[in-house]
Amino acid sequence: MIDIILSGANGRMGQVLQTMISQQSEMQIVAGIDRDVFEADFPTYQTITACQINADVVIDFSHYSAVPAVLDYCADRKLPVVIATTGLTNDIQEQMKSAATQTAVFFSANMSLGINLLAKAIREITPVLEEEFNIEIVEKHHNQKKDAPSGTALLLADAVNDAVQTEKTYVYGRHGNDLENPLSELGIHAVRGGTIPGEHTVIYAGPDEVIELNHLALSRNIFASGAVKAAKYISKKTIGLYDMEKLIDES
Structure with a gap:
């Protein structure tokens, strides 16, 4: 079973991912992160730093301003992470490269x-x-x-x-x-x-x-599906920067 922390869990894509992951027999959400309080079948937190639940991978579909904290959290815990959030600044992209020296980081500007x-x-x-x-x-x-x-x-x-x-x-x-x-x-x-x-x-x-x-x-499902594929792929990696092209080439 792949245990997932979902960042941006109550956003548009987060809600799509909740549904899609619930249909996966080998995956489950063990914690959700969102700045807005919401009810779910798993523990929820307003910041990722407040979450102390063990997981195998983080999927981030939030806001670019939340990504630095997610990268720090995952780098500190050697926790693989899928960054699906767009609009990242150059500084955040450089931070991703730095985090990838500590853990496995998957990034694509589009998960389709x-x-x-x-x-x-x-x-x-x-x-x-x-x-x-x-x-x-x-x-x-x-x-x-x-x-x-x-x-x-x-x-x-x-x-x-x-x-x-x-x-x-x-x-x-x-x-x-x-x-x-x-x-x-x-x-x-x-x-x-x-x-x-x-x-x-x-x-x-x-x-x-x-x-x-x-x-x-035609729907947001294609992006959620790609994020799920990325999470399965990156959960088996330990270090480095990965993208959809590498996933395709290794499939």
Whole structure:
């Protein structure tokens, strides 16, 4: 049995994870962390430092401001952790690398298997199109999402830059009356509205032809499913920084 501490347990994704983990025969939540008090079938705490319950792995789907305390907690206890929270600052990303010298840390800007396969596809096709095609990314999310652009849009943009010979400059939205839109720029555009779970489109626009790679999330279940897979995977590791690409390659 894999015992899980769920950080952000009462949030949108936390509630989805509660349901999904309850359906897993080999996993259980032994404690929940959330800044808002809530009732559950397991002990709950408002801060992770207040939790003294033994576990095999932490899944964090909270807010970026809560992640440093989670990383410190897991590093101190040599406890594997899945960081599924987005909008992380550079300082927090550096802290993740430091924590990974003490325990196993799994991080992906998007827990969807499909998104991470899309990133692999981007690395394959981008070198062929780099010289003639503009590359733009459009992402859409619900109107409650706090960060823009999404971590997934940046993950996909980074996949482009991993594959090009000349690194592209990110442009966040476009406005003005005298734009040149050179091939050296990669535009990232954010749309917020309604209850859109998440949609990402990578556009390759060249002379007389356009290629679009699109991923549409129909529910939050895909992110919860990825986090569950990540927890099973990382619970067997002791140290190091892991991501969805490593999970895919080892599956």
